[in-house]
Amino acid sequence: MFAVVYDSCGGPKVLKWKVVENPVLDFNEVLIKVEACGVNRRDLWIREGIYQHLGKNKYLGFECSGTIVKRGAAASKLPIGSKVCALLNGGGYAEYVAVPEDYVMSIPSGLTFEQAAAIPCSASLIWLSFFERNNLIRDDKVLIHGAAGGVGSLAVRIAKSLGCVVFATAGSEEKVDFCRTLDADFAINYKKQDFSEVVARETNGTGVNCVLDCLGDDVVDQNLKSLAVGGKLICIGYKDHWKWSSVEMKDLVSKDTTIMGININTFNVVEKRNMLEGIQRDIWPLLKGNPHLVDICATYSFAQATQAHTLMEKNLHRGKIVLLPRTDLPHTDLP
Amino acid sequence: MFAVVYDSCGGPKVLKWKVVENPVLDFNEVLIKVEACGVNRRDLWIREGIYQHLGKNKYLGFECSGTIVKRGAAASKLPIGSKVCALLNGGGYAEYVAVPEDYVMSIPSGLTFEQAAAIPCSASLIWLSFFERNNLIRDDKVLIHGAAGGVGSLAVRIAKSLGCVVFATAGSEEKVDFCRTLDADFAINYKKQDFSEVVARETNGTGVNCVLDCLGDDVVDQNLKSLAVGGKLICIGYKDHWKWSSVEMKDLVSKDTTIMGININTFNVVEKRNMLEGIQRDIWPLLKGNPHLVDICATYSFAQATQAHTLMEKNLHRGKIVLLPRTDLPHTDLP
Numbered sequence: 188m189f190a191v192v193y194d195s196c197g198g199p200k201v202l203k204w205k206v207v208e209n210p211v212l213d214f215n216e217v218l219i220k221v222e223a224c225g226v227n228r229r230d231l232w233i234r235e236g237i238y239q240h241l242g243k244n245k246y247l248g249f250e251c252s253g254t255i256v257k258r259g260a261a262a263s264k265l266p267i268g269s270k271v272c273a274l275l276n277g278g279g280y281a282e283y284v285a286v287p288e289d290y291v292m293s294i295p296s297g298l299t300f301e302q303a304a305a306i307p308c309s310a311s312l313i314w315l316s317f318f319e320r321n322n323l324i325r326d327d328k329v330l331i332h333g334a335a336g337g338v339g340s341l342a343v344r345i346a347k348s349l350g351c352v353v354f355a356t357a358g359s360e361e362k363v364d365f366c367r368t369l370d371a372d373f374a375i376n377y378k379k380q381d382f383s384e385v386v387a388r389e390t391n392g393t394g395v396n397c398v399l400d401c402l403g404d405d406v407v408d409q410n411l412k413s414l415a416v417g418g419k420l421i422c423i424g425y426k427d428h429w430k431w432s433s434v435e436m437k438d439l440v441s442k443d444t445t446i447m448g449i450n451i452n453t454f455n456v457v458e459k460r461n462m463l464e465g466i467q468r469d470i471w472p473l474l475k476g477n478p479h480l481v482d483i484c485a486t487y488s489f490a491q492a493t494q495a496h497t498l499m500e501k502n503l504h505r506g507k508i509v510l511l512p513r514t515d516l517p518h519t520d521l522p
Numbered sequence: 523m524f525a526v527v528y529d530s531c532g533g534p535k536v537l538k539w540k541v542v543e544n545p546v547l548d549f550n551e552v553l554i555k556v557e558a559c560g561v562n563r564r565d566l567w568i569r570e571g572i573y574q575h576l577g578k579n580k581y582l583g584f585e586c587s588g589t590i591v592k593r594g595a596a597a598s599k600l601p602i603g604s605k606v607c608a609l610l611n612g613g614g615y616a617e618y619v620a621v622p623e624d625y626v627m628s629i630p631s632g633l634t635f636e637q638a639a640a641i642p643c644s645a646s647l648i649w650l651s652f653f654e655r656n657n658l659i660r661d662d663k664v665l666i667h668g669a670a671g672g673v674g675s676l677a678v679r680i681a682k683s684l685g686c687v688v689f690a691t692a693g694s695e696e697k698v699d700f701c702r703t704l705d706a707d708f709a710i711n712y713k714k715q716d717f718s719e720v721v722a723r724e725t726n727g728t729g730v731n732c733v734l735d736c737l738g739d740d741v742v743d744q745n746l747k748s749l750a751v752g753g754k755l756i757c758i759g760y761k762d763h764w765k766w767s768s769v770e771m772k773d774l775v776s777k778d779t780t781i782m783g784i785n786i787n788t789f790n791v792v793e794k795r796n797m798l799e800g801i802q803r804d805i806w807p808l809l810k811g812n813p814h815l816v817d818i819c820a821t822y823s824f825a826q827a828t829q830a831h832t833l834m835e836k837n838l839h840r841g842k843i844v845l846l847p848r849t850d851l852p853h854t855d856l857p
Contacts, residue, residue, distance in 0.1 A: 227647045416788045434769040436738040437760045439783030448774030453751045500696040512734045 189521040190246045190281035191492045193512075196236030196345050199496035204489050209521060210244070210278065210285040217288045218257035218521070219271065223238060223304035223486075224279035225250040225337070226495050228424065234496065240277055241452060244286075248279020248510075250301045250307035255291075261358070262288040271295050272303040273370040274311060274463065279304075282512055283521050289460045295474040301476045302481040305507035306474070307466075311336040314401050314466045315343055325350030325449060328395040330386060332369060334400050335362035337507040340422065343369040344398055344480040348473040354395060356382050365505040369482070383409040392438055394418060401425075407432040411444065419445040440521075449460055461506070482506030488513040523579045525616035526845075531571030534831035539824050542855060545579070545613065553592035553856070554606065558639035558821075559614035560585040560672070561843040563635075563759065569831065573703050575612055575788060579621075581733045583614020583845075585599045585642035587635040590626075591856065596721040598624040599719050605629050607638040608647060609786075609798065614639075615824060627802055630809040637816040640842035641809070642801075644673040644773060646786050648680055649801045651734050660685030663730040665721060665748055667737050669706060670697035672842040673758065676736055678704040679792045679815040683808040689730065691717050693837070700840040704817070718747040726840055729753060736760075742767040744778065754780040761800040789791045817841030823848040 188209050193201040212218050230247045232238035252272040255265055256414075264287065265271060273291045276282040294303040315480040317323045329346045333339040334355030346353045347370050355371035357363050358378050366374035373389060375382045385393055394415035400406070403425030410420050411434070434446065455461065474480055484506040495508050512518065523544050528536040547553050565582040567573035575582075587607040590600055600606060604719050608626045629638040652658045666680045668674040669690030681688045690706035692698050693713050701709035707723060710717045715770040721730055729750035735741070738760030745755050746769070768783065789797065809815055817839065819841040822830040828841050847853065 212612050351561050400771075403775075407771060422771050425775060431770065432769060434781070436742060436781075436783065438733075438765065439781065440760060440785050441739075442759050442783065443785040443788040446769070446771075446774065448771065448773050448777065448779050449777040453778040480639065501730050 188282040188522055189489070189517055190520060193234060196234060199493040200481050201234065202492040202496065204492070206517060207281070210283055212257060212285045213287070214259040214261045215289075216259045217265065217291060218283055218285050219251065219253040219256045219273060219291070220256045220279060220283055220521070221251045221279060221455070222253040222300035223251065224248045224510045225305045225308060226477050226510060227308050227337070228499065229495055230329050231499060234498065241280065242274055242276030244278025244284060247280050247475060248277060248281070249275050249276060250304060251279040251284060252294060252303035256283070258288075264288050265291060265293065270300070274307040274459070280492065280510065282519055289456065290463060292463055294463070295471045296479045297476050298481065300477070301483055301486060301509050301511065304509055305337065305453045305481055306341070308423065309341045309431050309507070310417050310470050312423045312449060313342050313448050314336055314462060315451070316342075316423065317345065317349070318396070318469045319419070319462070319465060320449070321397055321419055323349055323351055323397060323502060326352065327397065328354070328390055328415070330356070330395045330398040331383065332356045332377065332398070332406070333370065334366045334374070335505045338370055338398070338399070338401065340482045340506045343371050343472060345470060348480070349369075354382065354386055354389070357511045362505060372434070372499040376404055377406065379477045381409060383412040384463060385411040392417070394499045397421065399423065407434065411438060411508055414442065414444055414505055417443045418480050422446070444464055462511045483509055485509070486511055488516055490516050523617040524824070524852055525857055526824050527581060528721060531569060533669060534569070534828040534835065536569065537827040539827070539830065539851060542581070542616070545618055546603045547594050547620045549594040549596045550622050550624070552590045552597050552600065552619045552626060553589040553618055553620050554586065554626070554857070555591045555618055556586045556616060556847060557588040557635035558586065558598065559845045560576060560640045560643060561834060562643050562672070563834065564761070565595050565690045566831055566834060577611030577613065579611055579613025579619060581613050582650060583612060584610050584615070585639060585672045586610060586614035586619060587629060588639035591618070593725065595621075595676050599623050600626060600628065605635070605734040606643055609642040609794070615827065618853055624791065625798060627798055630806045632811050633809065633816065634813070636818055636821060637813055637845065638817055639674065639844055640816055641676070642844045644842070645801045645805050647673055647758045647784060648677050648785050648795055648799060649805055650760065650786070651677075651732070652680065652684070653758070653804045654752055654797070654800060655784070656732055658684055658686055658732060661690070662732065663687045663725055663750070663827070665691070665717065665730045665733040665740070667691050667712065667733070667735050669701045670840045671736070673736060674750060675704055675817045675841045676815070678706050680808060682706075683815070689721055689724070697840060698812065711734070714740065716744060718744040718856060721748040731755065734758065738818065742769065746773060749777065749779050752778045754782060757781070759782045818844055818846070821846055823851055825851050
């Protein structure tokens with residue numbers, strides 16, 4: 188089959204659409220003909236060589252949508268022909284991918300393949316942050332950083348669907364404008380404004396119940412200041428690999444505060460299965476019939492993976508970037 | 523009635539056994555004739571004036587045992603004459619204390635008044651740390667600091683009752699010896715040894731699932747190093763009021779780690795009630811018939827509160843310090 192590969196680590200231009208070995212289907216796996224694949228920051232880090240690729244599927248791509256075309260002997264939940272999306276251990280930047288059926292979900296009705304491919308990674312982080320390790324309810328206050336990005340934009344939509352009050356931050360006026368279109372209650376340019384002051388003012392000093400942070404150390408002081416008593420700072424990423432930050436444990440104790448790093452790569456099979464069941468139980472109903480909740484900024488063909496990575500590297504995207512196996516690409520017939 | 527009071531903040535000698543106004547019983551409260559009262563670090567801090575007293579009961583003492591002698595109009599769960607222990611918002615250093623009946627628990631069978639008075643504060647922190655915000659099970663690995671103290675010693679006992687592997691630390695050889703008598707699997711003098719190295723060696727590098735920390739910033743690096751993937755560092759106190767520590771958010775994300783401060787003073791009525799129900803459900807069965815699980819180091823009369831505080835200030839205690847209204851004290855008959 189064809190896949191996006193790179194012979195050596197480097198910039199976006201190392202990515203090429205080339206013939207590779209066909210995936211080998213394990214007994215508990217299904218083979219998916221990929222219709223779309225979400226692009227994540229992790230893809231860029233692995234391509235650059237600053238993050239290790241841990242999956243058995245050695246190509247990039249940690250989420251996809253598509254059609255089940257073959258099943259392993261022990262894979263029996265979803266019939267051949269099912270339209271699905273999946274959380275992958277790599278391998279999505281390809282025509283076909285083999286994935287344990289536990290990591291496969293039916294597509295919420297009303298969503299296109301493109302939209303479905305844009306969800307699994309974001310939904311995983313959001314489910315853990317808002318549902319499993321938190322219990323966000325109506326009128327809770329949530330601060331979401333990187334709200335114009337793939338995870339952030341879906342997080343704003345889901346928090347609003349739950350009836351929360353949402354403070355959204357982004358790093359440019361254009362992105363702040365985009366956050367307003369997401370229906371965020373407050374959209375803040377965190378480079379121009381101390382968001383903790385906005386939070387304090389708009390919550391009468393009580394703060395937010397949850398901060399969803401993809402920036403890391405840069406703003407940890409403002410984040411902790413923004414938290415209400417009993418609040419949780421949930422860190423799902425970090426912008427800067429080398430920056431440290433001071434946290435006073437006394438502050439954590441005095442406000443009954445939690446700081447949490449989330450990393451689904453550390454999850455075992457049972458934890459991942461529970462998570463995907465949770466997503467389908469708690470998040471799918473919010474998305475069903477509401478396709479506008481999934482914001483896609485740009486679609487590229489696999490052969491244009493270089494352009495897709497460049498767009499994300501420049502931080503110019505709003506919402507999600509998706510790759511598609513367009514018909515102009517050379518392709519293979521499997522199985 | 524009589525109570526331990528202080529006219530100005532200062533050293534242990536400011537404490538005096540003096541006549542004060544009788545407590546006023548609210549409709550949802552019970553009046554407890556105090557039989558014993560646990561001493562906590564917070565009592566010392568408030569006496570010194572470095573920590574604010576927030577309770578409606580303005581005397582020291584945040585846990586007690588005793589007998590219900592009167593009930594408010596809406597207090598109907600436990601009959602007069604019930605032998606109980608209670609979590610207090612202050613007021614335990616006195617002959618009588620009025621407390622909402624939601625914060626009152628029946629004494630687990632087999633425990634004396636002294637032992638029952640030693641439990642409520644410790645059990646609250648332990649229940650939150652091991653049960654509510656964690657889910658410790660058999661064979662989980664737990665690192666407990668200050669294991670010779672009131673909270674720490676009970677925490678070791680409870681973790682062992684759950685079938686956990688316990689690493690206990692203390693700051694002197696005498697206290698380390700005491701930790702061994704608590705049945706800790708590994709007892710470590712944290713001033714002499716890097717406990718994270720012991721944890722790494724004895725867990726084949728995987729680390730512990732939970733660290734219960736009352737030291738704060740001093741050892742945060744070693745604590746984070748000691749944690750397993752998905753582990754939780756739970757901070758229930760801090761030794762040093764002015765020390766800061768660096769935490770790299772990236773490390774939290776890479777290991778899916780949580781740092782949590784716990785402070786029951788921030789809890790609302792519902793949260794406290796849920797906590798006390800949880801203690802009675804999860805911890806009482808472990809203590810019933812096992813009075814040896816509660817370690818009391820010294821008992822003093824209320825008139826000897828100065829000596830009790832001095833002992834804790836010198837950090838020479840092992841287990842819990844308890845105050846008793848001995849018959850040699852002047853006393854009042856209420857109601």
